[in-house]
Amino acid sequence: MKPRHSLTALAVFAAFSTAMPGIGVAATDEQKSVAFAAIDRNASEIALVGDTLYFYAEPGMQEFESAKFLKESLTDMGFKVETGRAGMPTAVWATYGSGKPHVVIVTEIDALPEGSQTPGSMPRKPLVAGAPGHMEGHNTHGGVALGALQAVKAVMDKYKLPGKVSVSFGPAEEQLASRPFLVRSGQFADADAAILIHIGDRLSTGYGLQNYAAISATFSFKGKTAHGAVNPWDGKDAVDAVVLMDTGYNALREHMRPTQRAHRTITAGGIQPNIIPDYGQSWWFVRDANAPWAKENFDKLVNVAKGAALMTGTTMEMEVVASAWPQLGNKVLSEAISRNIDVVGMPKWSADEDKFAREFQRSLGLPTIGLATERVTGNRPQSFASNDNGDVTWVVPTGTLSFPSAVPGVGAHNWQAGVTPTLSLSHKGQVAGAKVLAGSILDILTEPKVLASARAEFDTELKKSPYFSLLPPEAQPKTDMNKEVMEKLRPEMSKFYLKKKANFK
Numbered sequence: 001m002k003p004r005h006s007l008t009a010l011a012v013f014a015a016f017s018t019a020m021p022g023i024g025v026a027a028t029d030e031q032k033s034v035a036f037a038a039i040d041r042n043a044s045e046i047a048l049v050g051d052t053l054y055f056y057a058e059p060g061m062q063e064f065e066s067a068k069f070l071k072e073s074l075t076d077m078g079f080k081v082e083t084g085r086a087g088m089p090t091a092v093w094a095t096y097g098s099g100k101p102h103v104v105i106v107t108e109i110d111a112l113p114e115g116s117q118t119p120g121s122m123p124r125k126p127l128v129a130g131a132p133g134h135m136e137g138h139n140t141h142g143g144v145a146l147g148a149l150q151a152v153k154a155v156m157d158k159y160k161l162p163g164k165v166s167v168s169f170g171p172a173e174e175q176l177a178s179r180p181f182l183v184r185s186g187q188f189a190d191a192d193a194a195i196l197i198h199i200g201d202r203l204s205t206g207y208g209l210q211n212y213a214a215i216s217a218t219f220s221f222k223g224k225t226a227h228g229a230v231n232p233w234d235g236k237d238a239v240d241a242v243v244l245m246d247t248g249y250n251a252l253r254e255h256m257r258p259t260q261r262a263h264r265t266i267t268a269g270g271i272q273p274n275i276i277p278d279y280g281q282s283w284w285f286v287r288d289a290n291a292p293w294a295k296e297n298f299d300k301l302v303n304v305a306k307g308a309a310l311m312t313g314t315t316m317e318m319e320v321v322a323s324a325w326p327q328l329g330n331k332v333l334s335e336a337i338s339r340n341i342d343v344v345g346m347p348k349w350s351a352d353e354d355k356f357a358r359e360f361q362r363s364l365g366l367p368t369i370g371l372a373t374e375r376v377t378g379n380r381p382q383s384f385a386s387n388d389n390g391d392v393t394w395v396v397p398t399g400t401l402s403f404p405s406a407v408p409g410v411g412a413h414n415w416q417a418g419v420t421p422t423l424s425l426s427h428k429g430q431v432a433g434a435k436v437l438a439g440s441i442l443d444i445l446t447e448p449k450v451l452a453s454a455r456a457e458f459d460t461e462l463k464k465s466p467y468f469s470l471l472p473p474e475a476q477p478k479t480d481m482n483k484e485v486m487e488k489l490r491p492e493m494s495k496f497y498l499k500k501k502a503n504f505k
């Protein structure tokens with residue numbers, strides 16, 4: 001694949017360096033040209049990784065094939081791979097190099113329930129009816145991460161750079177269910193910097209609070225059955241408790257900060273009207289603009305639940321399923337990433353790719369603006385969503401990077417977002433993302449000043465808001481989530497597996 005960035009100066013530098021090998025530690029520009037060349041050379045392998053993960057389409061905690069594939073690929077690349085951290089079999093961690101500094105790529109590769117879709121088909125056409133699918137494009141994260149890692153390793157080898165580069169693939173991002181456990185297990189204790197990567201519709205980075213804190217918990221009420229007409233006075237209605245909990249929290253909303261978000265689904269709501277239900281359950285997400293506020297809201301919700309149990313004579317059991325701090329983007333690292341975005345630039349889309357994007361947008365009633373050609377300039381606004389990788393950003397100075405593998409306007413968590421993650425537009429975006437990521441990692445590895453200022457900024461932020469885990473100490477990862485659906489559908493889904501080996505060179 002042809003390089004798409006305008007790197008004339010770097011190309012000259014690279015040509016010069018091949019003519020004069022063995023001049024010791026080279027300028028970062030030269031190292032970057034070596035890294036970018038490695039990424040261009042491996043463009044087909046980057047695409048293969050992303051596409052392979054797409055067809056595995058494994059939802060949270062069931063990323064077994066994906067983890068196995070990543071482990072094999074990373075081992076072949078010369079990385080030391082560990083799986084199973086914090087009791088989660090699908091957590092993948094791989095490292096290359098030794099000593100300091102230590103830079104970690106943090107990302108995820110899980111799919112979403114019922115997102116199965118035939119790539120390239122604008123009308124709804126699941127590959128397997130009812131199966132999960134990549135309707136957020138997390139499959140592309142694998143391509144970008146491995147492409148960048150291979151390139152960084154090539155530069156580390158060639159220039160004998162000290163330090164380590166690692167990747168952490170955390171399970172079940174969509175359920176916010178793994179990173180607080182990985183942090184608690186000390187996975188990031190040795191890291192000096194991290195970069196979070198995520199699919200987007202253009203190259204962008206941001207600093208400060210990037211999204212929302214969240215706590216996810218189930219509230220189970222236990223009561224007593226009775227005939228709804230004959231002896232209702234003997235019953236204790238657990239679903240009444242669920243309803244009263246809703247009512248209680250809704251009254252509370254008037255007295256909460258306007259930044260709060262809370263939403264729930266009723267996961268057990270009784271059997272039939274003439275049986276007083278002895279079991280009721282709701283599952284809540286409570287969020288706010290920062291973690292201490294989210295915790296404050298959550299504690300109020302727990303009190304409301306206790307009140308609902310008291311009112312109905314039922315008992316209540318609360319279980320925290322997951323939690324997330326908002327991502328804290330480090331400005332110094334963001335600026336380093338930004339400089340690399342400027343060097344790499346947005347991909348050059350083909351006329352066909354842009355035409356497809358416009359037709360797709362038209363079919364969804366969106367503005368037909370085609371594919372993005374400009375990077376996002378300036379800082380990104382704080383979003384209301386959450387990602388459990390936020391916890392990492394409060395224990396390691398962290399930069400954020402989005403790369404252009406999606407069509408502008410097509411919202412994630414819709415099956416439509418599963419149409420494009422394996423198309424050439426996505427592949428090009430992964431290559432651009434891998435270059436920015438590799439360039440940024442090299443800057444952090446080779447410029448002690450970047451790391452020192454990033455650390456100083458991080459220490460100041462942490463003094464203002466010290467990190468604490470939003471998980472209760474007894475909380476454990478829910479490794480059996482999504483198990484049933486995968487047991488049922490994996491045989492059908494496996495017919496679409498690519499069954500190819502990545503061969504980075």
Ligand SMILES: [Zn+2]
Nearest residue numbers: 136138173198
């Ligand atoms: Zn995501």
